Amino acid sequence: AQRVTQPEKLLSVFKGAPVELKCNYSYSGSPELFWYVQYSRQRLQLLLRHISRESIKGFTADLNKGETSFHLKKPFAQEEDSAMYYCALSLNILTGGGNKLTFGTGTQLKVEL
Amino acid sequence: DTGVSQNPRHKITKRGQNVTFRCDPISEHNRLYWYRQTLGQGPEFLTYFQNEAQLEKSRLLSDRFSAERPKGSFSTLEIQRTEQGDSAMYLCASSPSLGQGNYEQYFGPGTRLTVT
Numbered sequence: 001a002q003r004v005t006q007p008e009k010l011l012s013v014f015k016g017a018p019v020e021l022k023c024n025y026s027y028s029g030s031p032e033l034f035w036y037v038q039y040s041r042q043r044l045q046l047l048l049r050h051i052s053r054e055s056i057k058g059f060t061a062d063l064n065k066g067e068t069s070f071h072l073k074k075p076f077a078q079e080e081d082s083a084m085y086y087c088a089l090s091l092n093i094l095t096g097g098g099n100k101l102t103f104g105t106g107t108q109l110k111v112e113l
Numbered sequence: 114d115t116g117v118s119q120n121p122r123h124k125i126t127k128r129g130q131n132v133t134f135r136c137d138p139i140s141e142h143n144r145l146y147w148y149r150q151t152l153g154q155g156p157e158f159l160t161y162f163q164n165e166a167q168l169e170k171s172r173l174l175s176d177r178f179s180a181e182r183p184k185g186s187f188s189t190l191e192i193q194r195t196e197q198g199d200s201a202m203y204l205c206a207s208s209p210s211l212g213q214g215n216y217e218q219y220f221g222p223g224t225r226l227t228v229t
Contacts, residue, residue: 004155032216043116044156044204044220086155090216099208099216100146100169103155 002027004089006104013077014112021072021107023061023087033063033070034101036086044086047072057081077111084108117221119205125227126195133191134224138207145188146218147180148204149173156204162188163210195228202226 003026013019025031035047048056050063050070061072070087087104118137126132138145143164148156159178160170164185174180177195182188192199202225206218 006155009153043222046217049217088155099144099218100158100161101148101156101218102158105153105155 002031002089002091002102004087004102004104006085006087006107008107009105010108010110012110012112015079016076019072019074019077019081019109019111021085021087021109023070023072023104025068025070025087025089027068027089027091029091032090033061034088034090035059035061035070035072036088036103038084038086040083047085077109079111079113082109082111117205117207117219119203119221119224121224122222123225123227125229128195128197128228130195131191131193132195132226133189134203134205134226136188136190136205136207136221138187138205139219140186141209142207142219143185143210144208145182146206146208147188147190148206150202150204150223151200159190192226195226197228200226200228 005024007022033050036044037047038044059074061070063070084106086106088101090099090101120135146161147159150156158171159174160180162182165182177193180190202223204223205221208216208218
């Protein structure tokens with residue numbers, strides 16, 4: 001069965017400092033990896049997906065199949081980045097995966113001034 | 114269309130009572146998902162529908178839980194004989210189906226259930 005691990009429950013950084021939120025996964029096939037974000041009092045929303053290979057709000061994430069990791073990075077943290085971040089995995093929909101998401105436990109990012 | 118909506122937003126019930134939640138997905142989305150989130154955890158998959166067909170159910174979904182999507186539009190999740198362990202946030206999400214390119218799941222605000 002697939003599994004997603006986010007080792008840090010809380011990550012506190014100063015504004016302008018680099019950010020790295022860790023995510024490791026276990027699955028023997030070819031999963032799709034996502035980062036979802038939940039800002040205070042807002043609903044869960046997609047931040048980025050590995051297949052798009054794009055940068056959203058200055059965040060990037062590279063899928064490392066050798067290390068089975070999908071860490072989220074941003075070079076300079078902003079106050080508005082404070083939120084809960086969830087890493088999630090979906091089985092490749094093109095090979096029969098149902099597109100259901102398996103989430104990690106989340107990392108609360110706090111950006112301090 | 115303002116996105117996925119869920120009702121009620123909060124529900125407090127006594128142990129042993131039945132509760133029903135409703136989810137209205139984005140209108141053109143064929144797929145609808147239910148997740149459950151407890152404190153300190155990420156959302157956990159419960160079940161999903163492709164149109165009106167329920168295609169997968171998690172082992173988390175005991176026989177006290179039932180979900181329907183009778184006309185392929187809104188969905189309901191019913192919990193019978195609620196237990197304190199059912200206290201959680203119940204999230205609904207919808208997405209386009211395979212072949213429509215974008216599989217992003219759009220989440221609703223959730224229904225917070227408290228069983229006393």
